[in-house]
Amino acid sequence: LIDETKNLKLNYVFDAVDAIGKGLTKDCVVITECTLPPGTTSGPIKEILEEKSGLRAGIDFGLAHSPERTMSGQVIKNVVEDYPKIVGGINKKSTNVVAAFYRKIVKKGVIAVSDCTTAEAIKVFEGVYRDVNIALANELALLAEKIGIDIIEAIQGANSQPYSHIHMPGAGVGGHCIPIYPYFLLNLANKYGLDMKIVYSGRKLNEQMPYHIVDLVIEALNEIEKPVKNSKIGVLGVAYKGGVKSTYLTPAKPIIEKLKRLGANIVIYDPLFTKEEIEEEFGVQAVSTMEDVFKDSDCVVAITDHKEYLKEKLHECISLMKEKAAIVDGRYIFDMDIVKKKGKVYLAVGRVMHK
Numbered sequence: 001l002i003d004e005t006k007n008l009k010l011n012y013v014f015d016a017v018d019a020i021g022k023g024l025t026k027d028c029v030v031i032t033e034c035t036l037p038p039g040t041t042s043g044p045i046k047e048i049l050e051e052k053s054g055l056r057a058g059i060d061f062g063l064a065h066s067p068e069r070t071m072s073g074q075v076i077k078n079v080v081e082d083y084p085k086i087v088g089g090i091n092k093k094s095t096n097v098v099a100a101f102y103r104k105i106v107k108k109g110v111i112a113v114s115d116c117t118t119a120e121a122i123k124v125f126e127g128v129y130r131d132v133n134i135a136l137a138n139e140l141a142l143l144a145e146k147i148g149i150d151i152i153e154a155i156q157g158a159n160s161q162p163y164s165h166i167h168m169p170g171a172g173v174g175g176h177c178i179p180i181y182p183y184f185l186l187n188l189a190n191k192y193g194l195d196m197k198i199v200y201s202g203r204k205l206n207e208q209m210p211y212h213i214v215d216l217v218i219e220a221l222n223e224i225e226k227p228v229k230n231s232k233i234g235v236l237g238v239a240y241k242g243g244v245k246s247t248y249l250t251p252a253k254p255i256i257e258k259l260k261r262l263g264a265n266i267v268i269y270d271p272l273f274t275k276e277e278i279e280e281e282f283g284v285q286a287v288s289t290m291e292d293v294f295k296d297s298d299c300v301v302a303i304t305d306h307k308e309y310l311k312e313k314l315h316e317c318i319s320l321m322k323e324k325a326a327i328v329d330g331r332y333i334f335d336m337d338i339v340k341k342k343g344k345v346y347l348a349v350g351r352v353m354h355k
Contacts (some may be wrong), residue, residue: 001176006183008037008042017045020296021052029062029097029150032116035123035177037184041065042090042117058261062087064098065116067123068163072175072244084108088119128199133167134178135202138209141350143170151350169349171303171330172209172251174240179206179249209349210254213330216347217259220326223345226298229263234293237304238270238278242331245272247281251330252303256282269293271308294320305331318342 001009015036020030030049032041046057057063066087070078085102087110089095099110113119144151151169158164173179178220182203187197218228259266266284278286287293294300294317315338326345327334339346
């Protein structure tokens with residue numbers, strides 16, 4: 001976790017390590033899997049374990065880092081079937097023992113690397129790559145809006161070339177991983193006087209995308225000659241990503257807070273949360289059906305791409321909106337042509353077809 005000033009909160013990890021150290025005996029092996037700033041396992045974790053146990057890492061007990069490479073809801077499948085396991089130990093013996101352990105269960109094999117710090121860096125680099133790539137996609141999408149092209153069409157065309165792997169733009173990046181990992185590197189780089197401009201700029205751009213969604217809501221309502229104040233705005237999804245019941249660093253939070261300050265009447269629907277859970281956390285009205293979020297709405301904003309929306313006849317609900325109404329699609333879950341045929345304004349990040 002990080003705090004309000006973007007400093008890392010590793011106390012949970014160190015508390016666990018402290019407890020493990022107190023019970024550590026000779027010939028045990030300790031493996032860290034949670035994503036850590038490079039240098040943590042061979043630094044403070046090793047020091048805590050040795051202090052609490054009175055044993056020596058790499059001699060009396062093994063110590064290695066093998067980062068989890070998983071997605072919420074798919075942990076066992078990801079570990080066993082999907083990806084090679086990265087392993088880096090405090091010494092060669094620790095690496096070999098931990099690699100042998102994981103080879104028993106990981107079908108894609110094990111990649112043994114030089115040390116713990118390299119293993120830690122690999123996982124953080126993976127996440128930062130995704131964050132920077134998404135930021136690039138978002139920046140290209142902002143340009144696409146200005147020059148009048150469809151960013152989805154442009155990305156799909158570009159990615160037909162095997163060296164292009166542009167990610168999808170959208171309402172923002174949430175969760176416990178991608179928004180956090182850049183700060184692992186930024187905080188570490190500061191200690192060495194290194195200015196990581198690309199990592200920093202990408203993170204800041206992604207943190208601004210929820211506010212761009214609000215700008216699109218204002219623009220969409222302007223097109224139908226309505227102010228944000230007192231307009232009924234339906235919100236589809238508060239989870240930070242589709243299929244996951246978690247709101248940690250969700251883009252929905254800044255979007256909803258800004259719309260509240262502008263005087264909108266907000267109604268939320270998320271099929272993975274109860275009405276009570278949503279209302280307690282976000283302080284606005286929640287409804288139990290998708291029809292209720294569309295009914296008499298001036299604007300509906302899609303923030304999360306839950307599969308349930310399509311099963312619940314998403315496009316049929318558009319007809320329940322006011323005659324003059326708009327869709328702001330933060331996750332590209334709507335068919336732009338269907339929205340157009342139903343006579344509603346359509347706006348999305350990087351897409352310019354309005355009516």
